[in-house]
Amino acid sequence: ILKSGETPSHEYKTLWDTITSGKEWKGYFHNKKKDGTLYWESASISPVKNKEGIITHYVAVKEDITEIKQAQEELAKLSLVASKTDNGVIITDKNGYIEWVNEGFTRITGYSFSDAINKKPGDILQGPLTDHETVKRMRANLSKNMGFNEEILNYRKDGSMFWVSMNVTPVINKKGEVTHFIAIENDITERKKAEEALKEAKKAADAANKAKSDFLATMSHEIRTPMNAIIGMAELLAETPLNTDQRKYVEVFKNAGENLLNLINDILDLSKIEAGYIELEPSEFDIEELINKTCEVLSIRAKDKGIEIVCSIEPDVPNKLIGDPIRLRQVIINLLGNAIKFSEEGEVVIEARKHKTEGKVQISFEEITLLFSVSDKGIGIPEDKIDKIFDKFTQADSSTTRKYGGSGLGLYISKLLVEL
Numbered sequence: 327i328l329k330s331g332e333t334p335s336h337e338y339k340t341l342w343d344t345i346t347s348g349k350e351w352k353g354y355f356h357n358k359k360k361d362g363t364l365y366w367e368s369a370s371i372s373p374v375k376n377k378e379g380i381i382t383h384y385v386a387v388k389e390d391i392t393e394i395k396q397a398q399e400e401l402a403k404l405s406l407v408a409s410k411t412d413n414g415v416i417i418t419d420k421n422g423y424i425e426w427v428n429e430g431f432t433r434i435t436g437y438s439f440s441d442a443i444n445k446k447p448g449d450i451l452q453g454p455l456t457d458h459e460t461v462k463r464m465r466a467n468l469s470k471n472m473g474f475n476e477e478i479l480n481y482r483k484d485g486s487m488f489w490v491s492m493n494v495t496p497v498i499n500k501k502g503e504v505t506h507f508i509a510i511e512n513d514i515t516e517r518k519k520a521e522e523a524l525k526e527a528k529k530a531a532d533a534a535n536k537a538k539s540d541f542l543a544t545m546s547h548e549i550r551t552p553m554n555a556i557i558g559m560a561e562l563l564a565e566t567p568l569n570t571d572q573r574k575y576v577e578v579f580k581n582a583g584e585n586l587l588n589l590i591n592d593i594l595d596l597s598k599i600e601a602g603y604i605e606l607e608p609s610e611f612d613i614e615e616l617i618n619k620t621c622e623v624l625s626i627r628a629k630d631k632g633i634e635i636v637c638s639i640e641p642d643v644p645n646k647l648i649g650d651p652i653r654l655r656q657v658i659i660n661l662l663g664n665a666i667k668f669s670e671e672g673e674v675v676i677e678a679r680k681h682k683t684e685g686k687v688q689i690s691f692e693e694i695t696l697l698f699s700v701s702d703k704g705i706g707i708p709e710d711k712i713d714k715i716f717d718k719f720t721q722a723d724s725s726t727t728r729k730y731g732g733s734g735l736g737l738y739i740s741k742l743l744v745e746l
Contacts, residue, residue, distance in 0.1 A: 471498075
């Protein structure tokens with residue numbers, strides 16, 4: 327009544343021949359329940375003999391192993407797929423002992439199936455430079471029957487090191503119990519080497535950039551000293567009796583020297599910032615006084631062009647602040663100076679107000695974030711150029727360099743100072 331046709335008849339013949347000969351039989355059946363469903367069972371059948379040695383009974387002990395068989399079939403399918411992949415695949419029991427590895431594992435690690443079987447992966451793959459904090463995280467996850475995905479340094483059988491990206495997934499049966507773990511190892515040694523080479527290249531580039539900035543900082547300082555003397559002498563010469571042509575030449579001489587000095591100052595600031603030599607020096611200052619004095623400095627240049635400078639500070643901005651007024655003034659001068667330079671008429675407006683994000687003012691008991699904005703009636707900036715004007719040696723249009731002059735460093739330096 328149990329025979330299902332799934333178990334070959336010769337298996338039953340072998341069973342019967344074994345137990346009728348007085349021996350114990352152990353094996354597996356694929357049988358059918360009363361309702362017609364198939365199941366697997368493990369059986370142990372032993373003959374019971376009387377005093378004369380004649381078999382009188384048989385005792386069968388059976389266990390339903392359907393789930394185990396299904397898991398084995400799934401593992402067999404997985405093993406077939408895993409054997410074809412280049413990645414290393416490891417199947418362990420629930421305690422972490424290796425039951426199976428594929429050819430990819432052997433190729434990556436140098437360990438054969440017989441080397442790995444019944445060992446834990448960590449026992450054969452980990453070494454002195456393995457990141458044991460990562461190993462602890464792995465073991466913690468495994469103890470909770472959780473998977474993980476980590477990059478870790480391992481060792482081959484010949485002692486050489488290699489990096490793998492390891493993904494471990496638990497195999498869970500219908501009862502919610504973990505029966506196995508499946509680990510897939512992807513050899514990422516070449517990628518790690520490339521990353522390390524990139525880091526070294528970046529270090530070399532940073533060192534070269536710092537050396538360049540150090541050189542510029544030194545040379546700019548050395549050039550600025552004689553330039554101040556040249557401009558000073560030009561101003562003294564302009565005060566002596568000169569004919570019209572001579573006065574014109576001296577004025578050109580003086581203007582060119584001042585332009586060159588401004589460029590040198592920009593390069594000096596830029597090189598100092600990039601070399602990390604500039605640090606903010608907080609001190610107490612009056613924001614209204616700072617803005618008004620900055621506007622006064624630039625008012626002569628604006629007046630010569632018929633431009634009015636308008637300063638606006640919102641009433642809720644505190645007058646007394648602590649920050650670096652020198653660097654703040656430098657940023658404001660750059661922005662106002664640009665606005666005046668590129669305007670031919672109208673007004674230039676500088677505003678200071680509390681910065682708002684999503685309708686809320688950013689302020690605490692001790693800190694306040696201010697927003698400074700400068701607007702003008704000048705030539706404007708095309709939308710596709712707005713992001714670029716804060717780049718080094720950049721202006722919105724190359725033609726503006728010829729007409730208005732400038733190095734293209736002012737806004738870049740302002741951006742670096744604000745970020746600082």
